[in-house]
Amino acid sequence: MNPAPRGTAADGQLAADAVAAHQDDIPRSRSAASRYALAVCALLLFATFAALGTWQVQRLYWKLDLIARVEQRVHAPAVIPPARDHWTLITSESDEYRHIRLAGVFLPQFSAKVQASTVLGSGWWLLTPMRLEDGSTVLVNRGFVPARADDWNGHAPLPSVAEKQQTATVTGLLRISEPGGGFLRHNDPAAGRWYSRDVQAIAAARGLSDVAPYFVDADADGESGSKGAEPAADHPVGGLTVVSFHNSHLVYALTWYALALMVAGAFIWVARQEKNLSGRDR
Structure with a gap:
């Protein structure tokens, strides 16, 4: 029987080491626990951002209703003040402005x-x-x-x-x-x-x-009809009530919804990467 060529065992060991080193460089898929934790975090972030966006939409409709209500009231003819028996019923929604x-x-x-x-x-x-x-x-x-x-x-x-x-x-x-x-x-x-x-x-x-x-x-x-005092230099200046309201709720709502979509997109991308890595590990 012919003797084995010199260096065959050494060369085989070198090849095995190279393969092991190459495999160490390939990312492994996460464990089931890690994937579950990632999914929970993504779900919580998505739900939070979506809820904030929905809250801003509700605030938007509230602000639009407030603006319309105030606009109507401030330009209406002046009426008598609420009677005593109505004082306990006065609210911001029904009476302010x-x-x-x-x-x-x-x-x-x-x-x-x-x-x-x-x-x-x-x-x-x-x-x-x-x-x-x-x-x-x-x-x-x-x-x-x-x-x-x-x-x-x-x-x-x-x-x-x-x-x-x-x-x-x-x-x-x-x-x-x-x-x-x-x-x-x-x-x-x-x-x-x-x-x-x-x-x-x-x-x-x-x-x-x-x-x-x-x-x-x-x-x-x-x-x-004032009696008893003449207007002075420091006479109070009326008519300064602020009746215009800043309304950026739509921008805020779109921002929160965009963040929710970004979280969802990032999770889907990571899930696909995990799936590919799992298939490679088999």
Whole structure:
């Protein structure tokens, strides 16, 4: 029998090592547990993004309804304010931005100034109670007063227009009370610092009773028939209610839905790669 050629065993070992090294370079398919975890993560992300998109669609319809409702109410003729027996039924959806007319006597000694930021700059809303003919009281936001050099930590002097009681008729927009305060700043009734138009808190701090649960933003020319004070340089400027609303919900909805589709597409691509690798491993 002829002897085996020299180097045959060594060459075979080298070939086996090369094949093993090549196989180590080929990605292996994931285990069943890994594939399950990946599928769960993809499903959760898809569901979350899809839910956020659906929520934005709901917000879109809510915002469109709000814009249409406000547009209709602010341009409607002024009507009488809600009666006492209707106060508990007042809501943002049914009554806010309704155009109403008040007639009564201003009580300037109980006025409050609320910090404001408007198109005219930083300053204060001047809220003065008005005693109506039926004995009830409504807080009227008579308008914006610019900040002055002697203002300090919310203790700004009241403008001269509010020095005496006045009988007046006011037209304006019904607004819902803003309890609590502003962003990261709470109202401090004891110190007279107001960051939101909180009707109940202002009424309690001023010792007022029988106060309507809303306030009224006076129109630009919403006061008439005033007696007892002449307009001054710091006369509050009315008609600054913001009645235009930013509406980007459609863009947000499309963004969330696009992310959901991207997650789904990425998962399908990974699943196909896994399938190919599984077939190669067999």
